[in-house]
Amino acid sequence: MLSLLKVDFYKMFRTKSFYIIGLILSVLSALNSYFYAKMVLDSVNNAGNFVSYLTVDVFSAIFSNLEGVITYISLFAVLFMCVEFSNGTIKNIATKGYYRESIYLSKFISSIVGALIYVLFIAISSLLPYLLVVGNKDTKIYEMPKHFVSCFSLLVLYIVAYISLSLMIASLIRKSGISIFGVFVLPLIAGLVSVFDRFLKNVVETDFRLYDYTLSSNIYSLMDGVRAGLPSEDLLRVILIPVAFLCVSLAIGLAFFKNRDI
């Protein structure tokens, strides 16, 4: 397993797409936080208030764009898996007597590490524009959000769940193009579920909403909750939904990867 991880990390750091996605994420995050900081500063100045210090929260900025961040991270995970099939290099690994489960888990773990590196990129690139916009004021540039560890753990949990889903899609489809399409279609499924809920409400007159059990819906809850400190309402659901998605997609992905021919 250690040899597989070494190989996967080596490949990851030697792949152009890893850096291209990192660059896109960094630029988008930088732009996002620049405009956010500028908007905050302008609104304060327009109000004519004397500003002794300004509190800016980089962590909230990351969460404000969480869906976009997660889509790019999913894209990276899908490409990381599919490139092995398109280059045929998966054969080199599978013929070396490693268990298929180990090969899949190694991809999963290295994708998570890659995603955490992206989060670091995003944090740095979100912080720099703040310094640029409000740095010349007598400001308190960075403030840790409340419940930082809990919020960060939830962020990681959602990223891990999405990576697991992406690897499952990649191991089922194996072709980069269609798998990428699948990643972009995922958020649309939540929209369809929402439409289904409205239909269900009209027909059966029930308050049950399937949409509440989608990853997208719970990401919005998480994003809203982080702004307020921590999602207190339905916290258990916000935790359990990604755990359920993670377990199911990991099981399906592993089963398919183990049993299908290469």
Add this chain to the structure above:
Amino acid sequence: MEILRTNNLTKTYRSKNAVSNLNMCINKGDIYGFIGKNGAGKTTTIKMIVGLSKPSSGSFTLFGDSSVNRGRRKIGTVIEAPAFMPNLTARQNMLIQWKLLNNKNKAIIDEMLKLVGLGEVGKKKVKNFSLGMKQRLGIAMTLMGNPEFLVLDEPTNGLDPQGIVEIRELLLKLNREQNLTILISSHILSELARLATRVGIIHDGVLLEEFQIEELNKRCKSRLQLVLSDVEKAAEVLKEQLNIKDFNIINESTIEIYDDTVDSGIINSTLAKNDIVVNSISHAHADLEEYFLNVIRGGKS
């Protein structure tokens, strides 16, 4: 020592048997030529052996051990086309394989590159390699783990004649010096005939024959080939005057006689006496290619 033994190995796709109850045996030091048409089941068999495909039924042992994953660590493989990370150099691709094999000796990377004639490629990316260079790199990668058993599916695909000879000589050298066992499938049967010590013929998923290469000569009948002016009249003469019945009219000017006891001089003079012009008489011998074609057509050589 048995390196590979399959027991009724079968692979079914939907309801069609790609490989059907295959029983083959490869011993230590063999160069096993695996012959069959496209779609005969060669690659499917090889994929099951190396772990890319699961058998539908049946089993096999590697190095006498039914725990095949352990055995697979001693195998070097090139299946269909060698696979690389195209944006990396030959050395970087070798490094990936080296890490996979958990090898301790890093110097082996350069040794193997030199062995296959890629010692000087430097920082050239693999995507810019010729097909022949890629095949050579593929073989270098398989050799890096000091395998005891090489499984090569069409290793000479895309190679120029010189490349084919180089690969053949490399494989013969490895077999001779390191007693390396090799399973090789190829469409170039003349090449296989020069390389293989043992041959298996597969057709429609069924292993039709398995034999030592020395046996091929015994199995392939020699024949006398006559090119003459009137084949119909010659056929009559052969039957009635020389009492030869084991012959075949190949085309309007050629007859082949399969009875190796006949004297070509007597045939020549008898035909001449009957005013049949004999343009040439030659002895011909069936080769592996011809033998293979005969076997898969269900005939005898």
